[in-house]
Amino acid sequence: MIDKFRPILFAEDNPFDAELTLRALASANISNEVVHVVDGVGAMDFLRCEGAFTGRPPLHPVLVLLDIKMPRMDGLDVLRAIREDSKLKFIPVVMLTSSREDQDLLSTYKQGTNAYVVKPVKFTDFLVAIKEIGIFWGLVNETPIQED
16 A cells, blocks of 8 residues: 655755745645755755665655756756666656756656646746645555565
8 A cells, every 4th residue: 555645855945936835735735744855965865865864764755846956966867866766766756847948848858757847937826736736746646665
């Protein structure tokens, strides 16, 4: 049985976008814990139970929300690392970005993203988009049972 209450990993370096996203997920009554990190290194530390996340329960997140442009390690590098790791490769990854660049869209799909969502500019549209992402990927979508 799949535990729908595994955490959501959210990697976003912009504090304003991070706060909006966290509020939108909370207002959608998503029961999953949301773990926010500010860069790709933090995301990989969480996924691999390293660094600040050493000793955390080794459950994979139900979803990874990634911004593309982040310091130290960008979202594309994180996505590539997830897809190349046999223990992580089936985790759903949604790119949540401000970029409307065709190259970014194409690159993320080539690397194996599950979805590419451009952050809506209007606040109400942003809230709706985040709620729908959280509900679909956190509650509706089924993922394989984690292998060790």
